Amino acid sequence: MSEQMTAWWQTLVTQIQQATFWYQLLAIALCLMLALLVNRLLGQRLSDSGGQGLRHVALRSSHRILLPFSMAALLAIGSAVLQAFALPKQLVAAFIPIALALGIxxxxxxxxxxAFLSSPLVKTAEPVIAVIIWLLVVLHLADLLTPMLEIMDALAFNLGDSRLSLLGAIKLTLVVILAFTIxxxxxELLNQQLKRAKHVSPSMQVGFSKFSKFLLITIAFLIALNAVGINLSSLAVFGGALGVGLGFGLQRIAxxxxxxxxLVLDRSVKPGDxxxxxxxxxxxxxxxARYVVxxxxxxxxxLIPNENLITSEVINWSYEDRNVRVKILVQVSYEDDPEQAMALxxxxxxxSSRVLTTPEPTVMLKNFADSGIELELRVWIADPEYGADTVKSDINVAIWRAFKQANITIPYPQRDLHIKSGLSLPPAP
Structure with missing residues (x-):
């Protein structure tokens, strides 16, 4: 390998000393200027495309790869022109994989x-992807990629009718990562599209999003296995092992x-309920997929597991109607007029601004309690997610002020004590 690197270096030094090297360098500079011109003319239109749909993502992706891929295309054209005039093209051809690597x-x-939005995984994966791709480019330019692949392919062993090699394992890992990322x-694109669809209910949006993610990941996994030459019929053994796993450790997750x-299909619990x-x-x-927030x-x-919402009792305050009735209990003295208190x-x-006018508020005499007459005010609200405490507080303050102005007494808890018999007192001295 060291001899190949030495020969490659000597060839490079020899070419620099020749005039053809500078012709190729001029061709590369010309291709770069043309690529920058193309990027300036088309990049503005691609970057200014509004929206968040598939078209926007496609245009943004095209804008990111426009410069390197146009550079690679122009270098390929320049290499073909140099070959047509029987001029050396090695340096121009060497820059083609570099431009492609940058675009990829x-x-x-x-x-x-x-795919992963603001996940910390992205920041970790970005330098790893760059190092791997640039390493492949360097090995390709040094004519070391093919020998390296042959060495990794030779490190293999047979498992039944299948042959497992280091190269195959690396290919499988890369293909699975790429397929899962796509x-x-x-x-995520389908999820964003569904969120903007006004004719699709929130529960159906969640259902379609979950089903599409599960389906796409399954298809990606099968395509990845097929791409590296793994027989899909061997998944029957994996399916049996997965069934055993679900029966034990993965039962609750499944x-x-x-x-x-x-929950999504029967629409018993929906976002916003x-x-x-x-x-x-x-x-x-x-x-x-596993819990409800x-x-x-x-x-x-x-975070409540989905299983708890299926197996336990759940009170849905907004299942069919978001209106909720709030009860406010107040006692007045037996010496006051209950009808006047009910009117107040x-x-x-x-x-309270949250109280609805329809249905109308109502007041009723509930009970003759020990300390006073028990009255109950019933009002309706349409926003139960904000609770009923603020509504009760506003109305209780208003009732206290109205009763104070009308001299209506809210009684204290009281008990009447009757002594039927007692001890005789000693005679006075």
Whole structure:
């Protein structure tokens, strides 16, 4: 290998000393200027394309690879022209894989960012992709790529009828990573398209998003296995092992995953619904493959497994109708007029802006309690995700002020004590 590097270096020094080297360098500079001109003319149109759909992503991808790929195309044309005039073209041809490598790196990095968004994985993967691709380019230019591939292919062993080699394992890893990245990228694009579709309900958007991601990842996995020459019939053994795994360690994960699809299909819980699960109260912020994100009024997100929403009792405050009735209990003294107190309570119902006029607020005499007459005001609100405490507070303050102006007493808890018999007192001295 060292002899090949020495010979390559001597050839390069010899070519630099010849005039043909400078002709090729001039051709490369001319191709670069033409590529910059093309990028300036077409890049503005590609970068200024508005929207977030597939067309926008395609145009943005084209803009990122326009300069390196146009450079590679012009270098290929320049190499063909030099060959037609029987002039040396080695230097021009060497820059073609360099330009292609630059374009591939930019395209893969853009796809990673779109597939994984702001995940820390992208920042780690970007330099790794660049190093791998540039290493392949260097090996190709040094005529060491083919011997290196042959060495990795020779490191193999037979497993039944299949031959497993280091080269095959590397190919499988790279193809799986690429296929999964493309699948996640397409799934994210479809998800963005569904979010902008006004005629599709939120639950169906989540359902289509989950199904498309699962389908695309499955297809990507099968294509990756087929691309590296693995017989898909061997997956029957893997399927049996997966079944055993689901029966033991992965049972709960599979249950949550399937329960997520059930929630989407029966539409019992949808994004935006206000639900109560046990002691957790809030509105559904997101439906994930394994869990549901429920956000309460304090801004705290609770991750509830999908299986819990299927097997346990769930109160959906907005299943068919978002209107919720709020009850406010007040006691007045037996010495006051309950009808006057009921009229004042009804007037105080509109002191909260969240109270609906339809259905109308109502007041009723509930009970003759120990300490006073128990009255109940019933009002309706249409935003249960914000809770009922603020509504009760506004109305209670208004009732207290109205009762104070009308001299209506809110009684304290009281008990009457009757002594039937007692001890005789000693005679006075």
């Amino acid at each position: 790196i930019r395209l893969l990095v853009y796809m990673l960012r779109k 699948a996640l990228w397409l799934a 249950s949550n995953f399937i329960s997520g699809f059930i 206000v639900i109560s699960v046990g002691e957790n109260f809030g509105w559904v912020h997101e439906l994930k 429920v956000r309460n009024r304090e801004g705290v997100d609770t 309570m009804l007037q105080c119902a509109n002191k």
